Every structure is written in C-alpha cells, then in structure tokens.
Amino acid sequence: MEALPEFALARPRTIAELAAARAAHPDAGLLGGGTDLMVNIRRGIVAPKVLIETKGVAALRTIAAAESGFEIGASATLVEIAEHAELRRHFPGVAEAAQSIAGPTQRIMGTLGGNLCLDTRCIYYNQSQWWRAANDHCLKTTGTMCHVAPKSRGVCFATYSGDLAPALMALGAKVELLGPAGQRRLDLAALYIGESRHDGKGKGDGKNFLGLLPGEIVLRVRVEDRGGWRSGYDKMRIRRSIEYPVAGVAVALKREGDALAGLGIAVTGTNPRPVLLEGTEALLGRAPDAAGFAKLDDLVRDQIMAMKTTFTQGFYRRRVAGVLARRLVERLWNI
C-alpha cells in the first residue's frame, strides 16, 4: 500500500463552510478532482496537512446563463463544460478546450477551478521523489537552482499548461475570487503573473504563477456574450489523449463584412502563464491577409517564450503556437 503523507480532509457543502474551512487552514490544499493535486502529493512534490474538497459545494457546480453571458462555478467538471449545449453554442472555444483536456476519465473528475489553477509543469518537477532526489531537486521544490536555465538567478520557467484559461481569456472572461477580505473580481488574464523576467522587473515566475492573495480561492468565471464573436480552440500534443499540450491556442474574433473588428488570441503550453497576446489590434480593420499574418508571427515571436521544460524543444513549441494561431484565425474567419 502506498503511504500518502498524513492529511485531514474537510468536505464543505456550502460556500460559507468552504470559506470557514479555508480561513481555519490558510495553507490547506484545495482539492477539486485531484487529477493534478493528488498526482503531486503521490510524487512527494507537495504535502499539505489539510485538504479542502470543493466538489461537494453544490453552489459551485453550476453552469448558468447570467445576464448577457455565462457563469461557470469552480467545481463544474470538465465534461459538464464540454457537453453543455448552450455554452457550446455561445462559446465553442470554451467547450473545445474542455474537450481537449487529458482523457475522458480525467474530464469526469477534473474541475474548472483545478484547471485554472493547474500547477505549472517541467520535466525536472513532474517526477517521482526518487527521480528528483537523484537529479538534485530544483528550485521549484527544495533545491536552489533551475536545471532548465542554470543561470536563471532564482527564476523558474515551469510551463503553464491549462487549456481552459486561454479559451476564457481570449473571450475576455472575468474571475471571481473569495478570500479573507471578501470577494473580488478581476480579468482572468490578471490571475496569471508568471512573467519569469530575469531582470526582476516582472512579478511572478513558474513557481509563483497565480495572483491569488493568501487564503483566496477561485469561486467562478464569467464570460460575456458580446454579440457576433466567434471562438475556437486548437492544440497540438504528442498523443491525442492523456497528454498535456505541446502548445494550445485560443482565438476569439469578430468579423464585420470584410474586416476583422475584434481579435483575442491566447496561448498555453509555452510560458509560465497563459499569454493573452498584446498588439492584436494591429490586425483589425481589414481581412486577415499576408501582412496581417506576418504581424501575428511577430507577436508570437516576441511574446511566446518556451523553454526546454518539456520533451519538445522550445523553439518548436513556439512555432506550433504560431501555426495553430494562424490556422484558427483562418478557420474562424471563414465560418
């Protein structure tokens, strides 16, 4: 029998009980479907003393039409998101992203909250205790150096690989958080702070990649239906199942006649955060032509920074991101 480290499990039923459990145990691990957290506990990467299960909180399991959009609770499962007919009709990109995650059994288990807060990944990190000990622990756990970039001076480049965040960010989604100081709402893109800058000017990195305040939890996400927007998600992986992305790209665009009137592009599987590309407005006002795609290539080249944190080379993942973005813009433009 595998001896997991000792921990106590709290099983709140209401948001109030969840908040109380979190307040009593600010260092607790939140347990959604466990498809990320339980793996990391089993590999000795993390060892929280208390786990707080979120799936039993009925109020967070809902996917509901709200005013002019949708609200998805943190405990909604990936299969519920992928198969929600109304959500798919309004925001196909979100359903496509959910459908592309892991395999069917993981999607029955995994939750929105766990997917948004999915730990960043690296070939030197997502390994068993004995593997990591034999190769010297890196600084994302107990070591002092980064094996991917030995001269990183304390910065970690582990890769953010969640698929729902880019799909939601491209649509301008907002996230609602609950913490000791109450609730707050921010742009989902602002939740991700893993900039990993060497010059120390950026905020977080692959180790400290979420902008959650101490004791804060994700409650729900809200996407507005802004009218006339199309969305899609595409991702490349080594196998078609049970596999994290080589790169994943979400596009939301608005076409007015023969001109692009709005464009959001977000990329995962490359940087320590999902990247909402800056500067896409340069493509607006005309059809996506060769000049527009050249501009898009520039944006990807400047903002997508894939390091050797997976078995595929960084430069290849960046090229995949660029190709997927271009294809997806073409597909959505021609719908």
Added chain:
Amino acid sequence: MPRLLTLTLNGRARSDAVADNLLLLDYLREKLGLTGTKTGCDGGECGACTVLIDDRPVLSCLTLAASCEGRRIDTVEALSADGKLNAVQRGFHEKLGAQCGYCTPGLVMASEGLLRRDPDPDEAAIREALASNICRCTGYVKIIEAVRHAARLRAEAAAP
C-alpha cells in the same frame, strides 16, 4: 484521522473506518482484498485503476476513499453473476480483447461505463470513451471489437 465511511460497493451497503489519506485504490485492494482493480502508474496516466462511481468511470488512484461517502461504487468484481461473465467480460474474452490482462479490468470498467450510458456506441464513441486507458499488448483493435461484441450481447440479453 479515521472516519466512518458508508457506501454501496458492488451492490452491497457497507461501512468501514478509513483514514482521510487512504486512496480509493488502496481501500479496495489492501483493505477489502478486491485486487481486480490494478495499480498501473503513479499518477492518473494509465487507467488500470478505473472503477465506476455512480456509473461513471473514475481513476481510483487519484480518488480518496473518504470522498466516496454515500456513493455507489462498482469494481470489476461486481460484473459476473452466478459464475457467469457479464456481456463486457464475455466480449473481451471471446474477441481476444485481453493479452497479458493487466489493463483489462480498467478497460472493462471503462467499457461497462460506456455501455451503461450508451448501449449502442459507434467506433468513434468507443475510441473516445476508452481514451484514458493504455494497453501495451493488444494494439486496441481487438478491444474495440470486444466492446462492439459486448453491445450486441447486451442487446440480445435484453431482447424478449
């Protein structure tokens, strides 16, 4: 910290004292001796540990026993009745869907979950439903035949 866990396992209600950090997989195999459910990997990547919770496939290696309070759990041991294999087991047996057999309980349970939800799946639906389960022997072709055969056997058994 132990707690009293009450659930329905393979059709029978039971209660056991379990520690909070006990995996469902270890509860089944080590505490109850139900070793049909297999341990294949160290973290959600192979599907050998698949069981059904309320008829849906779940990885027991990433699920805590204590999270299963009040739920209905079926393992591969639940399928045969009166010494007779059920339709999915017969499908795998008769169409050679098992070779070494290590992945088989997991694939059988994922298939059982599929057929309870969709009694007549096409090949695409079968491939999709089994995509969390790895098999290193069969090459999957025989497994897909096995599930189609199982669907026919179930339909025959249900026919008047």
